[in-house]
Amino acid sequence: MLTLLTYDHSLDGFFTAVFEVYEYKFENPWIRKEGLPEPALFGGLHRVITDAKKAERVINKLKMLLGENGLRMIVYGLLTEEEHCEKPILDVIRYAIAHPQKKVLADMTNLSVLKLERYNKQVNREKHRMEAFVRFRLIADSVFVAEIEPDFNVMPIIAKHFRQRYQDQKWMIFDRKRHYGLYYDLQSVELVSINHQQSLDKLSNLASDEAFYSDLWRIYFDKTSIASRKNSRLHVQHVPKRYWKYLTEKNFF
Amino acid sequence: MNFDRVKEKLSILADAAKYDVSCSSSGSKRKNKGKGLGDSSGMGICHSYTTDGRCISLLKILLTNVCIYDCAYCVTRRSNDIKRAAFTVQEVVDLTINFYRRNYIEGLFLSSGIFKDADTTMERLVTVAKKLRVEENFNGYIHLKSIPGASDELMKEAGLYADRLSINLELPTTEGLKLLAPEKDRQQMLQPMAAVKNEIALYQDERKKFKHLPSYAPAGQSTQMIIGATPETDLQLIQTADFFYKSYSMKRVYYSAYIPVAQDARLPSLQSQVPLLRENRLYQADWLMRFYGFKADEILEGKQPFLALDMDPKLAWALRNLDFFPLNLQTADLEAILRIPGVGLKSAWKIIEGRKFGKLSISHLQKMGVAVNRAKHFIDFGTSTFLNKNVLHQQNIKSIILSQSVSKFQAHYSPQLSLF
Ligand code: SF4
Numbered sequence: 100m101l102t103l104l105t106y107d108h109s110l111d112g113f114f115t116a117v118f119e120v121y122e123y124k125f126e127n128p129w130i131r132k133e134g135l136p137e138p139a140l141f142g143g144l145h146r147v148i149t150d151a152k153k154a155e156r157v158i159n160k161l162k163m164l165l166g167e168n169g170l171r172m173i174v175y176g177l178l179t180e181e182e183h184c185e186k187p188i189l190d191v192i193r194y195a196i197a198h199p200q201k202k203v204l205a206d207m208t209n210l211s212v213l214k215l216e217r218y219n220k221q222v223n224r225e226k227h228r229m230e231a232f233v234r235f236r237l238i239a240d241s242v243f244v245a246e247i248e249p250d251f252n253v254m255p256i257i258a259k260h261f262r263q264r265y266q267d268q269k270w271m272i273f274d275r276k277r278h279y280g281l282y283y284d285l286q287s288v289e290l291v292s293i294n295h296q297q298s299l300d301k302l303s304n305l306a307s308d309e310a311f312y313s314d315l316w317r318i319y320f321d322k323t324s325i326a327s328r329k330n331s332r333l334h335v336q337h338v339p340k341r342y343w344k345y346l347t348e349k350n351f352f
Numbered sequence: 353m354n355f356d357r358v359k360e361k362l363s364i365l366a367d368a369a370k371y372d373v374s375c376s377s378s379g380s381k382r383k384n385k386g387k388g389l390g391d392s393s394g395m396g397i398c399h400s401y402t403t404d405g406r407c408i409s410l411l412k413i414l415l416t417n418v419c420i421y422d423c424a425y426c427v428t429r430r431s432n433d434i435k436r437a438a439f440t441v442q443e444v445v446d447l448t449i450n451f452y453r454r455n456y457i458e459g460l461f462l463s464s465g466i467f468k469d470a471d472t473t474m475e476r477l478v479t480v481a482k483k484l485r486v487e488e489n490f491n492g493y494i495h496l497k498s499i500p501g502a503s504d505e506l507m508k509e510a511g512l513y514a515d516r517l518s519i520n521l522e523l524p525t526t527e528g529l530k531l532l533a534p535e536k537d538r539q540q541m542l543q544p545m546a547a548v549k550n551e552i553a554l555y556q557d558e559r560k561k562f563k564h565l566p567s568y569a570p571a572g573q574s575t576q577m578i579i580g581a582t583p584e585t586d587l588q589l590i591q592t593a594d595f596f597y598k599s600y601s602m603k604r605v606y607y608s609a610y611i612p613v614a615q616d617a618r619l620p621s622l623q624s625q626v627p628l629l630r631e632n633r634l635y636q637a638d639w640l641m642r643f644y645g646f647k648a649d650e651i652l653e654g655k656q657p658f659l660a661l662d663m664d665p666k667l668a669w670a671l672r673n674l675d676f677f678p679l680n681l682q683t684a685d686l687e688a689i690l691r692i693p694g695v696g697l698k699s700a701w702k703i704i705e706g707r708k709f710g711k712l713s714i715s716h717l718q719k720m721g722v723a724v725n726r727a728k729h730f731i732d733f734g735t736s737t738f739l740n741k742n743v744l745h746q747q748n749i750k751s752i753i754l755s756q757s758v759s760k761f762q763a764h765y766s767p768q769l770s771l772f
Pocket residue numbers: 419420421422423426427428429430464465466533
């Protein structure tokens with residue numbers, strides 16, 4: 100009998116669900132994000148209440164079985180936010196638990212492993228893109244601010260990169276799609292959300308020499324291209340149009 | 353700061369620097385320790401791409417385009433009637449820091465015309481790097497150009513602040529150099545290269561003994577050769593590259609298709625096409641030497657000293673060496689698998705890992721990212737899938753593979769070039 104387990108979209112929620120799959124010995128479990136339209140055929144519905152302790156136990160077990168890398172692959176898979184991503188991920192987890200001696204993530208003949216690989220490629224690429232395409236502008240409050248709209252929920256996994264790189268300036272990166280961001284105050288990085296129009300307005304109040312440097316960057320972008328080698332197809336392949344909105348070099352004010 | 357003047361300088365000095373194709377910012381291990389700005393311990397990031405599709409990773413500029421030399425292939429040459437400009441040291445520092453803080457760049461690539469003698473020029477470049485490191489606590493990437501003829505002392509200092517140093521050979525042979533840059537001599541170029549190479553070796557030894565020794569040019573040296581300005585063959589180019597990889601421990605050799613910048617009897621005319629396809633093939637050949645275990649003389653043999661334009665050098669090698677195939681993927685070793693056209697570095701590893709779990713089928717290969725249409729002709733699947741090489745000789749495989757793939761360069765070699 101198929102049992103539908105729903106969770107609250109959080110990583111801990113998913114890992115709690117995995118814990119409960121084993122706790123209640125569901126034979127045919129199907130983990131899904133809550134709030135999605137219910138499928139036509141299922142036997143029972145089990146609402147998972149996120150429990151950090153249960154989640155942690157699953158995480159530790161996975162670390163043991165699959166290593167840091169393997170755990171990361173699973174987290175990246177979940178960050179795709181894809182509607183059905185839980186299925187191959189749960190498959191891989193069950194495969195690993197059933198065969199503790201096997202390096203299951205190397206089993207390229209297993210379709211769920213391959214799917215997880217695909218997810219990782221996609222999320223990794225988006226992570227790298229965001230690390231590349233974030234464009235800060237300096238606002239009057241002496242904070243470097245950037246906005247992004249990534250395809251996947253990569254904010255949690257880009258924090259470390261920016262934390263390491265920009266230690267002596269305050270910065271903020273805001274995900275306009277998911278309405279939350281990272282803020283570094285010279286001490287530590289925190290998750291923030293901005294709801295007031297007032298605060299949003301502040302973000303567009305630029306420092307006095309901001310326009311000068313963004314102009315210089317546009318000049319540079321223009322001059323470093325070689326007209327006789329122009330290749331728009333290649334250009335757009337590397338910098339897909341959906342990212343242009345927040346790229347300084349693509350926006351002339 | 354005079355904003356308009358700085359903008360004008362940047363226009364001139366970025367424009368003059370764009371012909372240097374290197375934009376790598378990886379290979380350094382410089383970490384941001386203790387509240388500094390920047391970090392180059394990662395892979396190096398392309399923050400944007402030019403409209404011609406090249407990576408923009410560094411702020412690539414000349415300190416000045418005033419030059420006492422007159423190299424025929426160079427826009428900055430003395431006899432060229434262009435606007436000249438020069439940044440101050442502080443201007444370059446400010447630009448770098450402010451671009452970096454906005455996440456535009458990974459760092460600075462600073463080159464220069466030789467405005468006075470070699471040492472004066474080199475010293476000015478070193479001053480910029482030193483200021484960035486010492487005064488600004490900047491840990492981003494710095495690539496400095498080594499100036500031909502600069503003293504060993506200056507080169508020693510340069511490596512203390514720069515991640516990478518490079519000096520462009522530009523012309524692979526001494527004859528080419530004599531023709532187009534008669535005032536330069538090869539020895540002047542090799543000398544700073546050798547100084548850096550020796551210093552790197554020294555530091556590597558010392559660091560084994562003293563862990564906390566600062567690093568010296570951690571991302572090594574690179575060089576660039578111009579393609580198509582002089583009549584050198586691809587074989588000569590590849591052999592030269594091979595020599596510099598081996599004898600000077602070069603990290604990278606770059607190939608730059610010559611873009612006509614002068615009306616000069618010694619050079620291709622201003623209307624001539626930029627040999628982009630040839631440049632691309634040379635990069636592929638270079639890649640095969642560095643990562644796939646190919647030797648220079650396997651890629652090109654003496655009788656045919658130019659790379660085929662209608663197919664990549666790996667496929668060309670495979671077609672010349674059909675006896676090597678078909679390979680059994682269950683037993684072949686990594687080096688052999690890497691020789692299969694359509695199999696990349698990553699997919700080769702996946703094959704090695706994946707085959708432990710069972711026999712690999714075409715659909716497995718597809719999912720591993722192998723270009724199956726290409727690879728299948730060279731793999732023994734144990735059954736009739738392998739197209740027997742008696743039936744299918746070189747020409748057939750080639751035309752089958754090429755008819756299935758679309759090259760971005762097709763227009764360059766298609767016999768049906770339209771005339772209008
Ligand atoms: S020395 Fe360098 S900058 Fe000067 S003309 Fe020759 S190549 Fe150009």
